[in-house]
Amino acid sequence: MNNKAQPVALAKSYLLLNHGPVTLVTSASGGRRNVMSAAWSMPLDFDPPKVLLVIDRQTLTRELVEASGEFALSVPCRALADAVLAAGSMSGRDGDKFARSGFETFAATRIGAPLIRDCVAWLECRVIPEPVNQQRYDLFIAEVLAAWADPEVFSGGRWHFPDAGRKTIHYQAGGTFFATGEAFECPPAVQ
Amino acid sequence: MNNKAQPVALAKSYLLLNHGPVTLVTSASGGRRNVMSAAWSMPLDFDPPKVLLVIDRQTLTRELVEASGEFALSVPCRALADAVLAAGSMSGRDGDKFARSGFETFAATRIGAPLIRDCVAWLECRVIPEPVNQQRYDLFIAEVLAAWADPEVFSGGRWHFPDAGRKTIHYQAGGTFFATGEAFECPPAVQ
Numbered sequence: 001m002n003n004k005a006q007p008v009a010l011a012k013s014y015l016l017l018n019h020g021p022v023t024l025v026t027s028a029s030g031g032r033r034n035v036m037s038a039a040w041s042m043p044l045d046f047d048p049p050k051v052l053l054v055i056d057r058q059t060l061t062r063e064l065v066e067a068s069g070e071f072a073l074s075v076p077c078r079a080l081a082d083a084v085l086a087a088g089s090m091s092g093r094d095g096d097k098f099a100r101s102g103f104e105t106f107a108a109t110r111i112g113a114p115l116i117r118d119c120v121a122w123l124e125c126r127v128i129p130e131p132v133n134q135q136r137y138d139l140f141i142a143e144v145l146a147a148w149a150d151p152e153v154f155s156g157g158r159w160h161f162p163d164a165g166r167k168t169i170h171y172q173a174g175g176t177f178f179a180t181g182e183a184f185e186c187p188p189a190v191q
Numbered sequence: 192m193n194n195k196a197q198p199v200a201l202a203k204s205y206l207l208l209n210h211g212p213v214t215l216v217t218s219a220s221g222g223r224r225n226v227m228s229a230a231w232s233m234p235l236d237f238d239p240p241k242v243l244l245v246i247d248r249q250t251l252t253r254e255l256v257e258a259s260g261e262f263a264l265s266v267p268c269r270a271l272a273d274a275v276l277a278a279g280s281m282s283g284r285d286g287d288k289f290a291r292s293g294f295e296t297f298a299a300t301r302i303g304a305p306l307i308r309d310c311v312a313w314l315e316c317r318v319i320p321e322p323v324n325q326q327r328y329d330l331f332i333a334e335v336l337a338a339w340a341d342p343e344v345f346s347g348g349r350w351h352f353p354d355a356g357r358k359t360i361h362y363q364a365g366g367t368f369f370a371t372g373e374a375f376e377c378p379p380a381v382q
Binding site: 015018019020021039040041042043044045050052054078081082084085130132133137138139141157158159167170171172173174175176177178179180181182183184185186187 | 206209210211212230233234236243272273276323330348349350362363364365366368369371375376378
């Protein structure tokens with residue numbers, strides 16, 4: 001295990017995606033593996049935690065996820081943005097995207113797909129088969145089996161970005177991202 | 192129509208949610224209406240555009256959306272954060288949440304649910320019935336029928352926040368949000 005990745009309680013794992021960051025989807029099956037970037041992922045349930053992920057039917061990731069029933073979500077930070085964009089604009093069918101994107105990996109604990117080093121959080125996921133969603137909408141539902149975060153960036157159920165390079169990022173379009181911005185707290189509502 | 196809301200081409204409407212902002216869900220049926228805040232919404236498809244939304248089965252919103260087959264997503268900005276938090280922490284069953292949250296509304300064009308004034312973008316949505324998703328996962332799929340944005344904040348397919356109060360916001364937990372942060376562009380990937 002990457003020494004930056006510390007366990008996150010499963011019931012708190014939705015917090016890793018709750019603010020809508022872009023993710024990196026990794027998958028592996030039959031000696032092949034792939035990585036793609038995905039803006040369309042979000043939590044679906046708290047405990048047991050579930051996530052939603054849209055995977056286009058043309059992608060190698062789709063083939064590997066359907067074959068293995070597993071994927072991982074790694075949450076990248078701003079320092080990796082160039083590689084995130086690269087992973088979103090090339091196909092794994094043309095050769096290993098990890099090397100071409102500059103991503104290094106480490107082993108997950110519950111699934112075969114690798115996790116992306118130097119990200120700030122990770123979720124290991126097992127697909128809950130819902131063939132109608134998958135075929136009709138390219139939509140996958142998965143249970144989160146294990147979750148991890150870099151404690152310098154997420155701990156105690158809160159993000160606390162230590163520097164600009166480790167902020168999570170949100171995809172806009174055309175190679176443009178937003179960094180996660182200023183945190184602010186609202187007073188409890190008067191009801 | 193609110194004079195701040197200008198049409199957004201349907202094929203570009205996913206850009207209003209792509210970066211993962213929190214949303215306000217409005218619904219109406221049989222003379223009743225409601226508003227709730229929702230972090231768990233995201234695009235599902237480009238054209239025709241579809242969105243995903245999780246609606247807990249205990250909520251009045253769920254009852255109104257199931258009865259009407261419609262809902263709207265209004266994308267609030269930082270100036271509304273206190274009201275967004277209020278709308279997420281009270282029930283519409285206890286009385287009109289619009290007044291208690293301080294929200295004013297204006298009429299949608301394609302659906303009966305109202306839109307929230309002083310937000311920065313709006314999506315009018317019709318549910319695509321998927322009973323298994325709704326019953327098993329509290330998950331709703333909807334087609335976007337019309338989309339609108341304040342052109343001072345979103346135009347030409349891009350967000351360009353003119354001031355801190357009109358930045359979109361992302362929900363963390365416990366009354367804590369992130370503002371949408373700095374925009375940055377990555378160079379095209381070398382493939």
